[in-house]
Amino acid sequence: MAKRIDVKDLNIYYGDFLAVAEVGMAVEPRSVTAFIGPSGCGKSTFLRTLNRMHEVIPGARVEGTVAMDGVDLYGDGVDPVAVRRNVGMVFQRPNPFPTMSIAENVLAGVRLNNRKISKGDANDLVESALQGANLWKEVKDRLARPGSSLSGGQQQRLCIARAIAVKPQVLLMDEPCSALDPISTLAIEDLIAELKNDYTIVIVTHNMQQAARVSDRTAFFNIAGTGMPGRLIEVGPTGTMFSAPTQRATEDYISGRFG
């Protein structure tokens, strides 16, 4: 189920503005890859190119390739909607549908994909996705309550349940804990550690401790100045990146000397 991603010579534009230049890296399946770097270096922009969400912005485009198990997501004939179905995304702020029930929130992606599903299968899917998101025990007696009745951390786990209910191959997470308290953050981090057994996970985080805790590999991005493109400086095993990075800029960033 989990897929490998190979990015080659990727340039990412907003209109004429080259926001991120010449990215080349591999994302391993069944592992967590963290993107770190100072504000504006293009972490979120790059993340959104991994499921073709970038091009939803008018004028936004890419050059280069993003291959998933060898198939270029930007190749001729590839349907961006199918790409987004296979590559799920969890955002900074939990965004459940507030008036929809907890159960219907879990099923929302499946229903969007026009999949007909029997009541029994729907119930099973709600349970398995909520189990997968470590939320089942907390909500099993109130599945008909609205999504907005949950705490922020629970809402974020509900969004993760919604993302995994469509059985994606890759999960992208853009600062998934930035709106959460420390306890909810730990719950999400534990969940990420479990999910990596089944999924390829990429997470953008500003929190260096979080990158060190949850990721197997870390990619450091940097920007030379305003108006300049962000670039991938270094990528490697998280332990090595934090203890013995090869680039001075990486060392300065992780030791808190800038960014």
Ligand SMILES: Nc1ncnc2c1ncn2[C@@H]1O[C@H](COP(=O)(O)OP(=O)(O)OP(=O)(O)O)[C@@H](O)[C@H]1O
């Ligand atoms: N919708 C947009 N239109 C035009 N430029 C954009 C858009 N979104 C981002 N940018 C620009 O692209 C560059 C990279 O932004 P991006 O948000 O990807 O950086 P980031 O590393 O994720 O930053 P942060 O850590 O602050 O979230 C910035 O110069 C930003 O201003």
